[in-house]
Amino acid sequence: MGWECKPLLLSPFPPSSTEPSSSLSASSLSSSSASLVGLMKRENICLSMLMFILPILFLLPHTVCKHTTSCTISYMLRIPHEYYWPGDLIIGGLTSHLFVALDKEDFNEMLATHQLLNLLVVPKNYQHILALAFAVKEINENPKILPNITLGFHIYDSYFNQRMTYSAALKLPSTIVPNYKCNTQKHLMAVIGGLDFDTSIYLADILGVYKIPQLTYGSFALQYAEQTQSTPFYWMVPNEAHQYTGIVELLLHFGWTWVGLLSGENDSGERFVQTLKPLLSQKGICLAFSEKTLKTTYLTEYYAMYSQWIQIYHVVMESKAKVVVFYGETKCMLGLRIMVALGELENVTKTSVGKVWILTAQLDFTALAYQMSLDMQVFQGSLSFAVHSNVVQGFKAFLRVHNPFEANGNGFVNQFWAEVFLCLFPNSNTEEQASGICTGDEKLEDLPSSGFEMSITGHSYSVYNAVYATAHALHAMLLPKYRAAVEGGIQDLQMLQPWQLHPFLRSVSFNNSAGETVSFAENKEVQAGFDITNMATFPNNSFVRVKVGRVDLEAAPGQEFSIDDNRMIWHRSFHQVPPLSVCNPSCSPGSSKEKKEGEPFCCYDCAPCPQGKISSQKDMDECVSCREDHYPNRDQSQCIPKTISFLSFKTPLGISLACFSLFLSFLTLVVQAIFTKHQDTPLVRANNRDLTYTLLTFLLLCFLCPFIFLSPPGRVSCLLRQMAFGLVFTVTVSCVLAKTITVVLAFVATKPGSRMRKWVGKRLASAIVISCSLIQVGICTVWLGMSPPFPDSDMHSVMREIILGCNEGSVALLYCVLGYLGFLAIISFVVAFFARKLPDSFNEAKFITFSMVLFCSVWISFVPVYLSTNGKYMVAVEIFSILASSAGLLGSIFFPKCYIILLRPDLNSKECLIKRK
Secondary structure, rough: EEEEEOOOOOOOOOOOOOOOOOOOOHHHHHHHHHHHHHHHHOOOOOHHHHHHHHHHHHOOOOOOOOOOEEEEEOOOOOOOOEEEEOOOOOEEEEOOOOEEOEEEOOOOOOOOOOHHHHEEEEEHHHHHHHHHHHHHHHHHHHOOOOOOOOOEEEEEEOOOOHHHHHHHHHHOOOOOOOOOEEEEOOOEEEEEEOHHHHHHHHHHHHHHHHHOEEEEEOOOHHHOOOOOOOOOEEEEOOOOOHHHHHHHHHHHHOOOOOOEEEEEOHHHHHHHHHHHHHHHHHOOOEEEEEEOOOOOOOOHHHHHHHHHHHHHHHHHHOOOOEEEEOOOOHOOOHHHHHHHHHHHHHOOOOOOOOOEEEOOOOOOOOOOOHHOOOOHHHOHHHEEEEEEEOOOOOOOHHOOOOOHHOOEEOOHHHHHHHHHEEEEEEOOOOOOOOOEOOOOOHHHHOOOOOOOOOOOHHHHHHHHHHHHHHHHHHHHHOOOHHHHHHHHOOHHHOOOOOOHHHHHHHEEOOOOOOOOEEEEOEEEOEEOOEEEEEEEOOOOOOOOEEEEEEEEEOOOOOEEEEEEEHOOOOOOOOOOOOOOOOOOOOOEEEEEEEEEEOOOOEEEEEEEOOOOOOOOOOOOOOOOEEOOEEEEEEOOOOOEEOOEEEEOOOOHHHHHHHHHHHHHHHHHHHHHHHHHOOOHHHHHOOHHHHHHHHHHHHHHHHHHHHHHHHOOOOHHHHHHHHHHHHHHHHHHHHHHHHHHHHHHHHHOOOOOOOOOOOOOOOOHHHHHHHHHHHHHHHHHHHHHHHOOOOEEOOOOOOOOOOEEEEEEOOOHHHHHHHHHHHHHHHHHHHHHHHHOOHHHHHOHHHOOOOOOHHHHHHHHHHHHHHHHHHHHHHHHHHHHHHHHHHHHHHHHHHHHHHHHHHHOOHHHOHHHHHHOO
């Protein structure tokens, strides 16, 4: 074969530069030289000369060759598949549509072309090629973009092989030798590719030398995306960090805290695991297992991996985790399909165990052609993160009319068509079995979804946008000198260099045919999001993807993640939807989590809440106490408001005490009426009538005091309670003391020559009552001034009640009031006790003695009972003590007199009184 070679005008650095670019390293030179050695035979003299002068061509400034050299190459490696469409400006493409499974490679020998014929087609990825061709077709038909300039493309395949990726990368900017192009007029301006991270890096190793823009359409690791602006990468997909966020939010949304993780055995897979683990841990999610799908390159490795695939399958299916997050790239998905198929063959007699597969965007449910017949039911209800896409008008129609006999330079279509439709082309030399001859009447829409989808996928949508981004950047670059370019002829376009396109790509912004704005952010990433799709499978191995959610980068903060539960479809084996994926059943309300020793924090026991605490939700870390005005219910799952309680007229106890108080008050009024009616009788007059009326009046007030205690505790009622009780009782006991002293003085004054006669009378009694009462008034005044009583609530004495009451302020002063009353009562008792044997005519001492015994007995027993009770019962004890002691005074002092006045009037005469001694 003859070739005419001339220096390639496509320089690796701007023409104004006199030194090679810093990216042109010695390793790049040696790598390029090594590749050339692998491409040519030593006996070829022309190529030997080229190999000799190649380092000089890289290191010396580029010059224009004045002579052409014709040389014959007897052998070179031919890449068997390519798709070329001529144009004034060319967009390169590197897809991953074909999979080559090689035997062990020997890098001491050439890679023979026949080794590449043992290929397997990944049918779904063929759509990436058609998306690029469709976009170029649209642009060429659109007079508003690059008018009078034809856009072409040249597509190679990576074959999922590093060596072939480098070969294709070298052929895109040149033909055989870097910096030379032989008998070709293609003018490469940008390259779209590759699908996975490794392929894109291999491609960038070559394109970076020439500063050719590279628009990748796969998702890549965050660390690489944060490199400087000098990298050739432009990402047509979102930053992968948003996918991490989406996965975590998805797990949290459904409460899946016990999940499995599968990842590819490569740098991307390792980086994914190391990044995702801490994010899951921070949100309380644990890994039930973390397995890696082993990396394979050669055929022998696939056969050796069968046992390992079966082992991983058992780990996944036997785990309690119902959710499996699977991260990888196309080769990993192909391996997963094999693993599931082998596992189901071994598990044929057992019941299918449903799992929720969460697949990352790179996987895209790809399958080899022969895997199209494999059962898809295991993936029923799977959730997949997909690069955001939208409906592209005309794309389905473009696919429907696709025909292999109208290929026009498409070197991929024949093998794709033959494998997916199981047919042979008339001129085919293959001996493989087929169902018939390929006629071109076969339709892509008849293929199951596991092989080919008619709706544009996320990656195809990214390829489509990448072509348009390049076209708009070229349009912007050519706009100022468009007229000069046209007048000077198309040859002037050949002066354009790919590196000049970078500033226009970085600033490009346009609306695509789907109505969405496409532009690059500062880190040269498209500001798109991820779609969350749910898979519904059918018996014919087709499936439908239903968009159920979104990770929207343009949404308001906190609302980036959204999902519609009502549109979800789940695996048929699940008895509960959404399924639970937890290490152990949730702790019900009323209990809290208790860590298991030696287990992840997602695995725990459940312990009942201690007394007085509750847990209102499932899986609470610890129980919490209710507020003071609430108490736990029986299940300790919620707090119930406490009822407000105080001794009032509405309670049975309060009604009983009020009725008893009214009854005694009525008796007091009856006694007073009797004494008033018979005030002139000797019996009434002999017992100091004024002092008797005073005593009866204050006894009535004593019986009415409980009504203050039965009123709702308030500021006024709390102040009046103890003060009124103390003062009224002090006057009452003072009257009793005055009566007792009067009796004694009256007896002493009757003796001849006694000087006590002048003390007997009303003045003495009044002085005793007033002086004793003033002392209690002083104590109460000090009490009010220092620490007065105030309304208070007791929330702790009774679990279910808030007891309203009065805080006495100073307990010491309360006991001073009670102590002073006791002091007066004891004095009255002592005086009356010694006066009990005085002559009957003047003697009330016996009755007063008995009344004081009752009085002191009541109040002595009051103290321990009062201190041993709480709440409203303390008030009830005090009311009962007031009524009992007052009733004792009333009954002991006045009932005997009433008996004489009413029933024995014959004894109520002056003569009878004189006779009685």
